[in-house]
Amino acid sequence: MTRSAITVTAPEGVPEVRKGDDLAALLLAALESEGLQDGALRDGDIVVVTSKVVSKAEGNVREGTREDALPGETVRVVARRGPTQIVRGRLGLTMAAAGIDASNVEAGYIVLLPLDPDASARALRATFRDRTGTNVGVVITDTAGRAWRDGQTDIAIGAAGLDVLESFAGQIDAYGNDLVVTAPAVVDEIASAAEISQGKLGARPFAVVRGRADLVREPGDDGPGAGALIRPEGSDFFGFGAREAVVRALKGAAEDQTPFGAPASIEELSAAVAEVTGTAPIAHEGGLLVDGADPAVIAALAFAHGWRCDHEDTNRGATSLSLPMTT
Structure with a gap:
């Protein structure tokens, strides 16, 4: 698909937002002063609003x-x-x-x-439709850090009326390679593009992104919202920080189990036990038997991998590990 150039306009002149303020009216007035090309919203525009002014208007x-x-x-x-x-x-x-x-x-x-950023985005989208007759997408943004990299970028924490992911799975690239999991988080890319124009100190809490009308859904279809991008507990590779994961595994409290993710395979647990203890576990009645290792260490390894210590055989210094827990 051929796309035209993408433009981002972040109008000036927005006053301090207070509880009860009409955000849609503030944006439309600012756009009129700014002269956004034809001076108005168009079908397919994407309106970007910082979470801070949403929270202020909602009294949070x-x-x-x-x-x-x-x-x-x-x-x-x-x-x-x-x-x-x-x-x-x-x-x-x-x-x-x-x-x-x-x-x-x-x-x-x-x-x-905001209490419910996706709901706030849906309400704003409906208001723009009522007042201007245009079909736009709405994104609510906040600033966040990133694992493995310094600095922050804006991300979408609320969205309505547009696709949040652009999936290329099943397509083929120019070299004939199958694309399996390629899915740009376009709603986050829009948030970051808008922030470049808005700035942090420029009192420009709104932006209009034009040129990606292909992402905007039909009127009445608000889409899954930005909440769809949040991984469920247990599916993130980094449910705890490095230090905290050690503490939680040693403590072994049931309420800390979910962030460690789905139970590991018997092969993965066996490899971990062997790496830490130097002892290869033995397959035993559907589980594992570990000889000559500190039971506390084995218990922590089992917990971190979603398994359970059934019992310790004090006579032979062995610890039995059961089939994976239900998580």
């Missing part, structure tokens, strides 16, 4: 500090490094400090993430 601003609010926004702690906490928050997003923000807000106050 609190007096206090990040530390005060963090427990209430946290489902579980993924990793800690000094004062920094990476947590899985109530929306399922894994972010530093649950995405709680103390910038671009009055001193002594913090901004929490």
Whole structure:
């Protein structure tokens, strides 16, 4: 498919957003002042809105500090490094400090993430349809760090009316290779493209991305939302930080099992036991029997791989590992 050039417009002149403000009206007024090509939204445009102004308009601003609010926004702690906490928050997003923000807000106050960003995006999309007659997509964004790389980028935490993934699975590239799992997260790419125009200090909380109308769904079809991009608990390779994974495996609490993922195969567990202990486990009644190793070590290895220690044979110094747990 041939695509035209993509343009991003982030209008100036948006006033400070307060609880109860009409975000759609603010954007339309800003676009009129900016002169977005024909001065109005078009079918196929994608409207990008920062989560901060959504939270402000919805009244999700609190007096206090990040530390005060963090427990209430946290489902579980993924990793800690000094004062920094990476947590899985109530929306399922894994972010530093649950995405709680103390910038671009009055001193002594913090901004929490919207209660339901996908629902907020759906409501904005419907409002634009009612007021302008246009069929647009809506993306709500927030800033997030990334594993393995310094710096932050904007990602989509809410979306309505557009495809969030662009799957190429089943297609063939120019060299004749089958594409199996290629699926760009286009909604995150749109969020980052918009942020380049918006900037962090420019008081430009809105942007309009034009040129990807192929991603925008028909009126009445809001799509799966940005929540569809969040991996379920247990499917992420990095359910805990490196230090935290060691602690959780040694502790062996049942509530910590899910983030370690689906149970490993008997071959994978055997290889791990052999690598750590230097002892090759023996297949035993559908499970494994490990001779001459510290039971605490074996228990931690079993827990991290989704297995269970059935019992310890003190006479021969062996530990029996059962078939995988149900997770």
